[in-house]
Amino acid sequence: MGEIFAGKIMKIEGGRMWIVANAPPEELAAYRKYRDVLIECRDGRLRSLQQLRKAYVLLNAISxxxxxxxxxxxxxMMKMAFRASVITLQEGLPSLATMDMTECRKFIDFLVRFCVENNVPLYKVGMYDLAEDIPAYIYQCLLHKRCAVCGRRADLHHVDRIGMGGDRRHTGHLGRRALPLCREHHTILHTMPEQEFMDQYHLVPIPIDRRIAKVYRLNERSEKDASDSHRENP
Known part of the structure; x- marks a missing residue:
């Protein structure tokens, strides 16, 4: 493990960075044959008040x-678990008071993931209003069969629908976009334009991959593979 030296970015141009950093003594650098470095760019923006509120809503719910x-x-406890889950050159635990915007975004999404995985209930606010990375939140809801709107037990809603008369057992599902919705919100979706429903709850449909297919016991072939097989075996 190497030593960490603080530095400043002097210029970014043409996909390259010029960095000035404190250097070790020349004799030590020569002895250790320093050649390669790891660079971690810190966001210079302080976390926002909105992010701070989101973090405390989630922390209160977990509490x-x-x-x-x-x-x-x-x-x-959550900061310790978060720090153990990320790769960083920073030492010690982060502080919400001084956390930068990017790190706070990652911390909020870590808390959201914890809540989805452990079915932590929220009151008066939807998880979709707290998540910073909506696609990642929807993906976790799909894996854990949680409604992306209310957190209750969810079924799979196919945004890319299977045609009339299609057999779900033989239809390829990989790549088809889907959402996890409870029966109530599934019913509500069918009473209004689908895009309007998704905009209201900030939802983004996620393509079904093999992990999602296993959870819902779906045919793991892609739609193209299934179509090719059907042509070969009419």
Whole structure:
């Protein structure tokens, strides 16, 4: 493991960066044969108040779900788990007070993922309003069969529908876009234009991959593979 030296980006141009950094003593650098470096660019923007509010809504929900563990204790535990889940050159735990915008975005999405995986209930606000990375949130909901709107048990809604008379057992599902929705929100979707429903809840349909197909026991062939097989075996 190498040493970490602080530096400043002096210029970015043509896909290259010029960096000035504190250097080790020349004798040490020669002895250790330093050649390669890892660079971690820090976001210079402080996390926003909106992000801070989102983080505390999620932390309060996790605190209540865990048996009303004090929020500050929950915050420290979640920060430790978050730091262990990411690759970073930073030392110590992040502070919400000084966290930059990009790191706070990742922390919020880490909390959202934790809530989806553990079915942590939220009140008065939808998880879709808290997630910073909506596609990643929808993907986790698909994997855990959670409605992306309310968090209840979900079924699969095919955005790319299977045609009338199509057999779901033999139809290729890979690549078809889908959403996880409970029966109530599935019914609501069918009473209004689909895009209007998705815009209202900030939903983004996700292409079905093999992990999702296994969860819902779907045919893991792609639509093209299934079509080719049907032509070969009419």
């Amino acid at each position: 209540a779900w865990s048996g009303y563990t004090p929020v500050e204790a929950t915050k420290e």
